[in-house]
Amino acid sequence: MIRIDGVSKVYVTRARETVAALERINLEVGENEFVVLVGPSGCGKSTLLKMVSGLLPVTAGRIEVHGMLVDGPREDVGIVFQAPVLLNWRDVLANVLFPIEILHRDRQRYRPLALDLIRLVGLAGFENKHPRELSGGMQQRVAICRALIHDPTVLLMDEPFGALDALTREEMSVELLRIWEHRRKTILFVTHSISEAVLLADRVVVMSPRPGRIARIVEIRLPRPRSMATESMPEYRQHADEIRELIFGGRQHASPAR
């Protein structure tokens, strides 16, 4: 589904120094698999996501989606950012339909689908509200609808709940799993949060920084559907501890991660 094959990314700074952001990343994501990239700041996980989306070129290696080389943005990929970045001058429904307009598709045909999605994320009745009338969590739900409206097969999520408060964040993770049960997609998800990663993922890709490398891929064997109750299972703790150890191992004095 997604094939990342020996991908490296080198930035050239203004001072003409080269910085290796990512080094020889190999990763395959299967169809409808939920893969979470986790790691400290500067490990290049967001860069990797941007390259999969086609917004950023690779320096070396190749990325394939559906067996086709990614050399630019693709219609079968949906993106959710850390900030909801909604269009403040449009209501919820028009925001969700925004990609349809850009893609020159028939708005009327997608209207029922948009209303379905809005209902699915629990925003029924808010179709004609404007973004400023919604809370941060609700805005991010709209952004998820917008990413799903053109029915992409791949969903890329770059710390989508990073700007939300801790309680909303936990709620949104469970919500996302519920939405994913209804609309199966291949999801590549970036986060700083170990607990979020374990709760969501089929596999957690633990990355290490400078240059960004894959430290280990941890398979999460927790039953689905998962909920907040999952977090009290002993296996959940084991996975979280394992990942924490991978990230903070060697740094004995570091304060424990969340």
Add this chain to the structure above:
Amino acid sequence: MPTRSESLSSADVSTPAPPGKGSVLGAEYLMPAAALVCMLVIWEAAVRLFRVPTFVLPAPSQIVGAAWEHRVHLPGHTWATLWETLAGFGLSIAVGVPLAVAIVASRFLRNTIYPLLVITQSVPKVAIAPLIVIFMGVGEMPKIVVAFLVAFFPIVVDTATGLAAVPPELLDLSRSLKASRLQEFVKIRFPTAVPFIFSGLKVAVALSVVGAVVGEFVQADKGLGYLIVVSTSFWKTPLAFAAMGILSLMGIVLFGLVALVERLAFPWHAAE
């Protein structure tokens, strides 16, 4: 329900009004009006009490009297200045907004034209006015051009700032959907820029009045600026004050009209 600030943007910095519709109305309209009336009364009393000569500072009643005396001529002068102002303002929008688009759309223009614009802005426009009269001769055209010159810079700067104020993620989103440059400008950049454009327009409309008057100071045979020059040279100070009063009223009304258009046409940010 947030209290909407219906008045000019300068009122936005006022302290929050206490709850209740009546008191909001009082704070926003009645109190400034009362302050104005008080000032006029004190002015009138002071002029009479201290016997200030009329040619130095006329009392409000004398100014109104002079305006009434010249009621036949004043509309013509007012219209002349208003026309020059509006023409200059319109021209500054017609030139300023497309120029801002060009600057934002093209790195080349941003690195060539924009710095040039900033440099030329350091020349005081008042100083150019006599030259423009030399270039363009008599008539209303040089006044329109001066009004245009003072008004278009804030429009260019604010519009360009607004067009560039789009969150980078939003541009990523539109790029990920393979949006064209046109779609990007029409559907994302322009709506984002609207509040910026209007703050530029509000500054610009007030400046166009200044530009038209400055143009009339240099050379004119009609207009409120011309009236001020002529009446002061004949020691007719009350008439000059009357012309000044009409000019400030014109500025306030034009400013209010721009604010009104903003609220009616683009209500989505008016409530913010």
